[in-house]
Amino acid sequence: MWYTKAPGHITPAVDISEGRASAEGELILPIFEGEEIISKMLTRDPSVRHAFSPNIFDSPLERMFYELAFLDLHIYPQHPVGKYRLDFAIPDKRIAIELDGHEYHKTKYQRTHDAKRDRWLYGQGWTVLRFTGTEIHQNLDHCLDEICTLVGIERVSKSNRAP
Known part of the structure; x- marks a missing residue:
């Protein structure tokens, strides 16, 4: 599963390198889109784990x-x-x-x-x-x-x- 980060640039739906903190210290996570990723999340598929x-x-x-x-x-x-x-x-x-x-x-x-x-x-x-x-x-x-x-x-x- 992929999503578009910018025109012509695709990024994996779960991209560990995209996890970061805002200026206020809030954690900003990658975007999850599509039915496949939601299904994996709901079934707690181990391939959808975050390594922060x-x-x-x-x-x-x-x-x-x-x-x-x-x-x-x-x-x-x-x-x-x-x-x-x-x-x-x-x-x-x-x-x-x-x-x-x-x-x-x-x-x-x-x-x-x-x-x-x-x-x-x-x-x-x-x-x-x-x-x-x-x-x-x-x-x-x-x-x-x-x-x-x-x-x-x-x-x-x-x-x-x-x-």
Whole structure:
């Protein structure tokens, strides 16, 4: 599957080199067009995987979450809000999605920092959804269902993974 980037210049529908960040730090992805690419995305065809720069995501958990969530949600990874950087955001709905891996979020200091951060975001009109690494690994579909319900959209895809 290909798309036209400029007259006489065609580009693969999934072109890793086209992934980049805007001046505001928002991730800009390649354009997906045509029924074939949509079918592959909905069936989670492994040929349609994104190999992003390791600097975009802070953890393998975030990378895995994004690769599956982007089928249903228009989310922005590493989205800045004030002095904070959210793991993922849906800015137009003011929804922050935080993934708490055990290693980084196990200390009392980090849990206190997260609580203060959540209160500040709430004061700015944001809703913060926190998911543990265990929740993501054991039942990602349930996590995505919860986010989609809050956003008010219907899920397009469901993984074939058991809960």
